[in-house]
Amino acid sequence: MQTISLASLQPGEQATIRAINAEEGLFQRLTALGFRIGKRIELVRRARFAGPLHVRIGSTDIVLRETEARRIQIADTLRP
């Protein structure tokens, strides 16, 4: 199964989280915000000029930078 990072998702696309490559502190925060392996995640929009990503997991909307998004591996991308 091919995995890519969350940062390569296009607005409107959904995918499943496959792995989170983060050190303890960041991992805890991501987990607490709902980033868990197996969860569906949607990229809602991106800010201009390589700005942060707006994603949705379940009922929670989250903003994160591309640096953090690259640590999250996804698969099963579903295009709208």
Add this chain to the structure above:
Amino acid sequence: MKRIALLGMPNTGKSTLFNRISGASARVGNWPGITVDLMSAKILLGGHIAELVDLPGIYDLHGFSDDELVVRHFLENNEIDLVILVLNTSQLDRQLSLGLQVRNLGLPTVLMLNMADEAKRSGISIDRESMSTQLGMPIALVSAKYGDGFKEALQIAAETLNKSSHPAPENLRAQLSSDDRIEHEMELIMKASVQMPLHLTDALTARIDRIVLHPWLGLPLFFAALYLLFQFIFTAGKPLQDGIAWILGYVRGGMLEPLLASAPPWLHGLLLDGIYNGVGTVAAFVPLIVLFFLVMTMVEDSGYLSRAAFLTDALMAKMGLDGRGFVMLLMGFGCNVPALMGTRVMRSRPLRLLTMLVIPFSLCSARLQVFVFMAAALFTPHQAPLVLFALYLMSFVATFITALLFKGQFRSNEPFLLELPPYRFPTPRQIALRGWHEVSHFLRRATKFIVAGVVLVWALTNFPSDVPPASPYTFAGMIGDALAPVLTPIGIDGKLAIALIFGFVAKEIVIGSLAVIYGLSGDPLMQLMAQKLDWVQGMSFMLFTLIYTPCLSTIATMRSESRSNAFMWFSIAWSLLLAWAASFVFYQGARALGF
């Protein structure tokens, strides 16, 4: 006395619940094991007097953020009779993990599911019995904002408190370091007792976001909204400010002057010109501060600030700051003090300090008064608006230079992870309580500092007592002379130097002090200044005024918010250095070009 800890994730309405339980009786206190202030209040619950402590909002008991450490240290070092855990009902699917972690601590706990009304509207239904059995703790459904279910919740809390026997803090330590199987158990409980619609999209929030966060319209809309906000604050705040100034003047002229007429001149001067005028300057700030926080509370609780941070983060990241820092800079255009306080939302200390370092360069309303006055005196009506615009640009340039220079020293390891909460509308009660709390806090700190500051400035300009006040022969005048080698290269003479010294207390005093120094006011003062100064000197003076330390209130806030004298002094020294350098480059450059 019993001790109750209020615990919950950010954005759950925990503070609203705290305010509802405590009324407005909260105070700030220090606690063993932790270095930050926590809000606490004495309340009557189930026949006991209990102390309710509002712990910082956290996502996780085992995390490593500053807030999470604070909570852990608090639990490890203080005996706790009851934990009131607040979770957001609509987000139980991920917040329940904190519930399980707290249960594992073995402390008597009541779970309050907040925003139950909102959850019900979004189609979430909760089987309270089943959930309570599985979690092993009583559960209350509440709406902290509207007070629904509040009485019953307190009743349940009182019963739990009466039954409670708390484990010793040292036993908690072991518990706090172990965390397993929570994930699995969470799923079981969710399945058995909570029904959630699969795709809970708050349609209205999504629709507003589509416009507000639009790739091209987002930023222009943001600035338009901001402009309107400041317009509102100052249009509504100006008459109030003038009103207080009028009252203060009336009290002085009508009551205090006659009362102190027979007092010795030095006492008369100290009390009226020193303390009364100085504290009055702070008092005149109050309406603005009130309005600012009322508007701020509305904007903050609406969920829009997180959106503004999203829009500007790309630019700010290049300067070592983040999107929230930009929001604070804009708040600083009103007044630097609330903007500094606003940095409390930042979790990482280096990031917060860097943001606090740049906020004082925001051209606040007090400095604007000086610039409007000087520009009117030294420039034509056509040029004056351009001068003001140039100063606003300089304000940003100073911010950028500072952030770029120091971002290496304040490197933040904090990832930019921000929750976008659904849009909400705060209730009037919420706004009023929050506004009042911030204002009283501001006043308590500012008055103490201002009194000391104005007494010192008054003394400098009135001693030795056998020379005319504020003349070159007073201590202030001597300081002006002493500073001449530093200030002459930037075109600032001894008289302007005295005004700059006054400006340390508050920029409003600058114009007043110029009036005292030149012995004139209004139009004649402007004409005299136009004779004594050319525009290059005036501009250099304005640049210096823009960049150097804004006022004592800002310094005091800087110290109390950073809890570091060293940082406060660093900020003062850097702003003075940058102010001098900017004025020097401008003044010498303009002179070299023949102006």
